[in-house]
C-alpha cells in the first residue's frame with residue numbers, strides 16, 4: 596500500500612507529533628512515508644537542501660538494514676519526533692542539532708541482532724572482537740548508518756558544507772553511542788551536574804542534552820498509551836527470552852532480567868519504571884516542565900497498572916500454594 600506524503604491528512608501530520616502516536620496502526624511502507632514527513636515538517640528539506648528522492652532512498656536503506664526481530668526493529672524508537680515537538684526544541688537549539696537528533700534516533704539500532712552487549716562480549720562475537728568489548732552494538736549501529744550515508748544516492752547530508760557534515764557526524768556518534776544502557780548512570784549524572792547552570796548556547800551542555808534526549812526516546816515505550824506500550828513490552832520480553840534461551844544453550848551467563856524462569860512483566864517493569872525511567876524523565880522535566888503531563892503522568896499510570904498486576908500475580912501464587 597504505497598502512500599505518498601500528499602495523501603497524509605493534516606490530522607495525521609499533527610497526531611505524528613504527539614507522544615500518543617500509535618505505530619502499530621501502520622505498515623512499514625507507510626512508516627517510511629511518515630519518517631519522510633518528519634524531515635519535511637521540521638523544514639530540513641528546505642534548510643539543508645535535501646532532495647526528496649535521496650531522503651526516500653536513505654530511509655529505504657535504513658529500513659532494509661533493520662532486522663525482523665521482535666523489539667529492535669524498524670519501528671522501534673519512533674518518538675524522538677514527538678519529543679522534539681513536545682519540548683518545543685526548535686525554539687531552543689539549532690536546526691543542525693535537530694537534524695542530528697532525528698537522524699540518530701532513526702539509525703540508532705541499525706542491524707541489531709536481538710542479542711545485547713553482554714551476549715556479544717560473553718559469546719566473543721565478531722562485533723565484540725571488532726570493537727574490543729566497547730559498546731559493540733552501538734558502535735556497529737553507528738558504523739552502519741555512515742556506511743549507508745557514504746553512498747551519494749543515500750546521502751541526505753550531501754548538500755551540506757564539510758563543516759556542517761563534520762558537526763552532524765560528531766553529534767550522531769555521541770548520540771548513538773549514548774544509547775548503551777551500561778552507560779546509563781554516567782550519562783544521567785553528567786546531565787544532572789550541569790542542570791543547575793544549563794546554557795543552551797554552551798556546546799558541551801547541548802551535547803549532554805542531546806544524549807539524554809535520545810536515551811529518553813529510546814526507552815520511553817511506557818510513556819505511550821497502554822494499548823501502544825504493552826505490545827512493545829511483550830516484544831521486548833520475547834527478544835530477551837530468546838537471548839537467555841540461547842545463553843542457556845551455549846552455557847553463557849544469563850542476565851536475570853532476561854530469564855523467562857525469573858522475569859514476569861510486572862516484576863520487570865515496576866523496578867525499571869521506578870529506578871530507571873522516573874529518575875531519567877524527571878531530570879529532563881526540570882528543563883521542559885510539560886514533560887510532566889505528557890510523559891511522566893502516563894508512566895505513573897503504567898506503574899499503577901503493573902503494581903496492580905504484580906499484586907494479582909502474588910495473590911494467585913498464594914492461593915495456588917494453599
Ligand SMILES: COc1ccc(NC(=O)[C@H](C)Nc2nc3c(cnn3-c3ccccc3C)c(=O)[nH]2)cc1
Pocket residue numbers: 711776777779813814815816817828831852863864866867871
Ligand atoms: C542498566 O541497564 C539496564 C537496565 C534495565 C534493563 N531492563 C529492565 O530492567 C527490564 C527488562 N525492562 C525494560 N527494559 C526496557 C524497556 C524499554 N527499553 N528497555 C531496554 C531495552 C533494551 C536494553 C535495555 C533496556 C533498558 C522497558 O520498558 N522495560 C536493561 C538494562
Ligand SMILES: [Zn+2]
Pocket residue numbers: 671672703704774813
Ligand atoms: Zn533502541
